[in-house]
Amino acid sequence: MSGIEQARKTAESLAYATGFGNEHSSEAVSGALPVGRNSPQRAPLGLYAEQLSGSAFTEPRARNRRSWLYRIRPSAAHPPFTRTDNGALRGAPFTESVPDPNRLRWNPLPAPAPGTDFLAGLWTLGGNGDAARRTGMAVHLYHANSPMTDRVFSDSDGELLIVPEHGGLLFVTEFGLLAARPGEVALIPRGVRFRVELLDETARGYVCENYGRPFVLPDLGPIGANGLANARDFLCPVAAYEDVERPTEVVNKFCGNLWTATYDHSPLDVVAWHGNHLPYVYDLRRFNVIGTISYDHPDPSIFTVLTSPSDTPGLAGVDFVVFAPRWLVGENTFRPPYFHRNVMSEYMGLIEGAYDAKAEGFVPGGGSLHNMMSAHGPDRETFDRASAAELRPRRIDDGLAFMFETRWPVTATAQAATAGHLQTGYDEVWQGLERHFRPTPGAAPIEGP
Numbered sequence: 001m002s003g004i005e006q007a008r009k010t011a012e013s014l015a016y017a018t019g020f021g022n023e024h025s026s027e028a029v030s031g032a033l034p035v036g037r038n039s040p041q042r043a044p045l046g047l048y049a050e051q052l053s054g055s056a057f058t059e060p061r062a063r064n065r066r067s068w069l070y071r072i073r074p075s076a077a078h079p080p081f082t083r084t085d086n087g088a089l090r091g092a093p094f095t096e097s098v099p100d101p102n103r104l105r106w107n108p109l110p111a112p113a114p115g116t117d118f119l120a121g122l123w124t125l126g127g128n129g130d131a132a133r134r135t136g137m138a139v140h141l142y143h144a145n146s147p148m149t150d151r152v153f154s155d156s157d158g159e160l161l162i163v164p165e166h167g168g169l170l171f172v173t174e175f176g177l178l179a180a181r182p183g184e185v186a187l188i189p190r191g192v193r194f195r196v197e198l199l200d201e202t203a204r205g206y207v208c209e210n211y212g213r214p215f216v217l218p219d220l221g222p223i224g225a226n227g228l229a230n231a232r233d234f235l236c237p238v239a240a241y242e243d244v245e246r247p248t249e250v251v252n253k254f255c256g257n258l259w260t261a262t263y264d265h266s267p268l269d270v271v272a273w274h275g276n277h278l279p280y281v282y283d284l285r286r287f288n289v290i291g292t293i294s295y296d297h298p299d300p301s302i303f304t305v306l307t308s309p310s311d312t313p314g315l316a317g318v319d320f321v322v323f324a325p326r327w328l329v330g331e332n333t334f335r336p337p338y339f340h341r342n343v344m345s346e347y348m349g350l351i352e353g354a355y356d357a358k359a360e361g362f363v364p365g366g367g368s369l370h371n372m373m374s375a376h377g378p379d380r381e382t383f384d385r386a387s388a389a390e391l392r393p394r395r396i397d398d399g400l401a402f403m404f405e406t407r408w409p410v411t412a413t414a415q416a417a418t419a420g421h422l423q424t425g426y427d428e429v430w431q432g433l434e435r436h437f438r439p440t441p442g443a444a445p446i447e448g449p
């Protein structure tokens with residue numbers, strides 16, 4: 001059986017626990033989880049107990065995150081880490097280019113050389129904040145054609161929200177296995193070790209690296225107790241472990257740089273665990289889309305799947321927003337996204353199909369960046385069409401787009417600012433918007449000097 005067939009077979013039969021932010025526990029071998037205490041004098045089955053913290057020990061209970069892992073060897077048993085090539089991965093602060101107020105749009109990332117795995121296939125588009133100060137976010141793309149073999153990755157800088165656009169991914173993590181195909185997203189928390197196998201010949205997609213507070217579900221306010229992304233649709237792995245006594249490379253992203261150490265065994269050797277600092281997957285098609293049933297186009301915050309809060313209520317470090325299939329019924333309403341200038345900065349990607357504000361040029365695997373206060377909205381073709389459209393109830397089910405919306409401007413990396421797949425002439429989509437102004441007789445504009 002080929003590696004891909006094997007990975008697909010594994011992915012088809014995965015078991016999960018459900019719920020968002022829950023305290024879960026799981027053991028791959030009966031009796032591996034200590035009862036009634038975290039750290040007995042001798043952990044069951046000769047395992048080592050280890051705590052992985054996702055928050056300061058003393059953060060309020062509602063925000064406190066940690067997991068206890070019961071493993072064959074402690075993570076501490078490793079030689080020194082040394083610097084390794086960062087490849088096309090960059091980290092915050094982003095200082096290679098000046099922040100650009102222009103609207104930018106990219107075509108998909110070109111195909112990588114044969115033998116490129118998920119980690120080697122990561123390519124940083126840009127970001128903001130400072131990983132060392134735990135603020136901001138980065139936008140990465142990936143394009144891979146090989147599984148990670150005998151090497152694992154962990155990110156000390158932030159959690160990774162992975163959005164496949166082409167090809168499925170099988171994540172083998174310290175907590176067990178998860179699969180995410182296009183239309184689903186996966187989250188790997190800060191510091192969790194994992195490797196990625198492919199469910200198809202190639203895999204392409206987007207990653208939001210969040211240096212700030214971990215993503216949570218947004219408050220629902222007057223929406224009520226249900227809706228948007230429902231907590232029960234988030235899936236966590238069950239314990240599964242590797243018992244492999246073979247050199248395994250552990251690559252760690254630390255303050256923007258990659259470091260490597262070779263363990264003499266697989267560090268994915270966790271036989272049991274409990275806690276709430278956990279990876280998860282979510283199917284975006286489960287998103288309960290809420291919108292107008294009267295008039296006007298609601299702000300896209302109504303489509304928030306996950307939010308990374310800041311210290312200012314309502315002001316996210318980064319929001320993950322999905323534009324999922326839905327009905328448009330607004331009366332006397334311009335139904336696509338409106339023209340706007342936003343205090344937040346918007347990176348958008350497309351998982352499949354088309355997006356209702358752009359007739360052409362915004363393609364699956366591509367992306368657009370509309371930095372803070374940059375004027376954008378429907379392109380000319382969309383504006384003309386939607387202004388004249390008959391306003392029957394209409395279902396838009398031909399696309400799945402998403403947005404990473406952040407409070408800080410996104411500075412492109414040098415490779416993104418000069419990329420061959422950066423589109424030229426994006427501004428032209430807003431050219432030719434005609435003047436329609438018909439002042440009432442007697443109207444008087446401000447007189448010049």
Ligand SMILES: O=C(O)Cc1cc(O)ccc1O
Pocket residue numbers: 297298299300336337338340342346357370376377403
């Ligand atoms: O720019 C975009 O397409 C994203 C967006 C969508 C929308 O429905 C309203 C505002 C907004 O920024």
Ligand SMILES: [Fe+2]
Pocket residue numbers: 340342346370376377
């Ligand atoms: Fe926008």
